[in-house]
Amino acid sequence: MAEPRGGTEGRPAPATGFEKGAGPAGEPILEVSGLVKHYPLTRGVLIRKQVGAVKAVDGVDFALGRGETLGVVGESGCGKSTVAKMLVHLERPTAGAIRYKGEDVTRLSGKALKAVRRNVQMVFQDPYTSLNPRMTVGDIIGEPFEIHPEVAPKGDRRRRVQDLLDVVGLNPEYVNRYPHQFSGGQRQRIGIARGLALRPEVIVADEPVSALDVSVQAQVINLMDRLRTEFDLAFVFIAHDLSIVRHISDRVGVMYLGRIVETGTDTQIYDHPTHPYTQALLSAVPVPDPAAREHRERIILTGDVPSPTNIPSGCRFRTRCWKARDKCAEEVPLLAVPEVFRKAGGPAAHASACHFAEEKRVVP
Ligand SMILES: Nc1ncnc2c1ncn2[C@@H]1O[C@H](COP(=O)(O)OP(=O)(O)OP(=O)(O)O)[C@@H](O)[C@H]1O
Ligand code: SF4
Numbered sequence: 001m002a003e004p005r006g007g008t009e010g011r012p013a014p015a016t017g018f019e020k021g022a023g024p025a026g027e028p029i030l031e032v033s034g035l036v037k038h039y040p041l042t043r044g045v046l047i048r049k050q051v052g053a054v055k056a057v058d059g060v061d062f063a064l065g066r067g068e069t070l071g072v073v074g075e076s077g078c079g080k081s082t083v084a085k086m087l088v089h090l091e092r093p094t095a096g097a098i099r100y101k102g103e104d105v106t107r108l109s110g111k112a113l114k115a116v117r118r119n120v121q122m123v124f125q126d127p128y129t130s131l132n133p134r135m136t137v138g139d140i141i142g143e144p145f146e147i148h149p150e151v152a153p154k155g156d157r158r159r160r161v162q163d164l165l166d167v168v169g170l171n172p173e174y175v176n177r178y179p180h181q182f183s184g185g186q187r188q189r190i191g192i193a194r195g196l197a198l199r200p201e202v203i204v205a206d207e208p209v210s211a212l213d214v215s216v217q218a219q220v221i222n223l224m225d226r227l228r229t230e231f232d233l234a235f236v237f238i239a240h241d242l243s244i245v246r247h248i249s250d251r252v253g254v255m256y257l258g259r260i261v262e263t264g265t266d267t268q269i270y271d272h273p274t275h276p277y278t279q280a281l282l283s284a285v286p287v288p289d290p291a292a293r294e295h296r297e298r299i300i301l302t303g304d305v306p307s308p309t310n311i312p313s314g315c316r317f318r319t320r321c322w323k324a325r326d327k328c329a330e331e332v333p334l335l336a337v338p339e340v341f342r343k344a345g346g347p348a349a350h351a352s353a354c355h356f357a358e359e360k361r362v363v364p
């Protein structure tokens with residue numbers, strides 16, 4: 001089977017979840033189409049030769065509305081952080097477009113890029129390593145003002161930083177303390193304050209609570225949810241656990257091996273999943289109610305995730321899918337609303353990249 005250009009095969013009608021009636025009203029603030037990141041694999045000491053590529057992200061499409069939260073979920077290594085890094089311009093895409101308010105920012109450079117970068121900020125996974133231990137909290141949160149002095153004049157920065165500490169629930173008097181004087185949850189609040197400093201419109205949060213104790217996770221998620229309303233922010237919230245994103249997401253995209261394989265509203269994904277991979281992920285979500293737990297069907301996936309250097313033909317999930325048939329090895333399934341559900345309507349009518357999509361309620 002021919003390898004399509006940029007790994008973006010089957011993209012005549014990418015389902016971003018933003019089709020008529022599928023997403024929130026209005027134009028998306030951020031729109032990603034055919035996003036690809038391939039890292040070259042080289043061999044040789046004196047003469048380096050490319051012998052392949054790590055297809056970390058291999059044709060991702062999604063859109064984000066103003067004030068909306070999109071949860072992106074998938075197993076380790078499926079490309080979530082690589083997508084995040086491309087959104088905030090820490091990595092350059094191999095192919096594809098990232099449109100911010102309609103403009104493709106992958107083509108920008110210099111001043112124009114700097115202006116756009118201000119509006120899309122990132123909160124990192126690990127609050128222990130992402131904060132410079134030798135800088136005070138005030139300097140960490142105020143650092144973005146050094147790059148964008150137009151946002152806060154020098155004389156006003158300390159007050160701005162203290163306001164930000166207050167906004168994220170920390171004592172403004174802590175401004176001269178160092179990161180080691182804070183708990184993990186407090187450090188993540190500092191990371192969030194830094195992300196807010198330039199008053200962005202979009203925050204990309206890459207597993208912002210994964211390194212925190214379960215008891216602290218909910219507090220940080222609630223804080224982000226509050227800030228979303230207060231500052232009219234849109235979030236891309238990345239996690240590997242479906243149970244974490246449910247509380248905060250309006251829509252969810254499920255990623256597998258560099259692609260989004262199913263996307264829909266939180267109700268569509270959690271209560272009416274149609275892709276076998278989403279169903280398997282949901283079957284592993286902890287269910288607190290013991291009675292409900294008994295009725296929950298466990299789907300144990302066999303085999304390992306294939307290497308991103310050697311992606312299976314056809315459906316990339318087929319080597320682990322219990323429903324795989326010949327067609328799955330031959331044809332790449334589109335991320336689109338399956339015909340059978342399109343006709344019938346209802347909550348199963350959402351985008352799913354499966355030839356044999358079937359609704360299955362996994363969590364009772
Ligand atoms: N700079 C790089 N060079 C080569 N391969 C890379 C590079 N960065 C990431 N990769 C590979 O790309 C794939 C996707 O990595 P990525 O960090 O985006 O996954 P992830 O979904 O964020 O995983 P996790 O849940 O563990 O954070 C992995 O196979 C990874 O090894
Ligand atoms: S297309 Fe085939 S292999 Fe892929 S998820 Fe659907 S049934 Fe499974």
Ligand SMILES: [Mg+2]
Nearest residue numbers: 080081082206
């Ligand atoms: Mg990651």
